[in-house]
Amino acid sequence: xxxxxxxxxxxxxxxxxxxxxxxxxxxxxxxxxxxxxxxxxxxxxxxxxxxxxxxxxxxxxxxxxxxxxxxxxxxxxxxxxxxxxxxxxxxxxxxx
Numbered sequence: 001x002x003x004x005x006x007x008x009x010x011x012x013x014x015x016x017x018x019x020x021x022x023x024x025x026x027x028x029x030x031x032x033x034x035x036x037x038x039x040x041x042x043x044x045x046x047x048x049x050x051x052x053x054x055x056x057x058x059x060x061x062x063x064x065x066x067x068x069x070x071x072x073x074x075x076x077x078x079x080x081x082x083x084x085x086x087x088x089x090x091x092x093x094x095x096x
């Protein structure tokens with residue numbers, strides 16, 4: 001089963017909960033893709049999920065089934081080439 005998450009490092013704890021649930025209920029190997037990246041605009045800054053966090057999530061997923069995998073998709077270069085504008089200001093978090 002393929003699963004895709006998109007977000008920054010702020011979603012790490014939520015990913016732990018979600019992956020634990022997935023591994024408990026899935027009956028087939030999971031490929032969990034996490035699309036993330038560094039993004040800075042005039043209003044906010046977003047930090048990509050770190051490789052250490054991805055490694056932790058991968059180890060967590062493998063506890064449920066050693067064929068599970070967590071794969072990081074770093075979109076930083078694409079973000080920098082063409083900054084997204086849709087939904088970028090929907091969070092209530094203010095970054096300085």
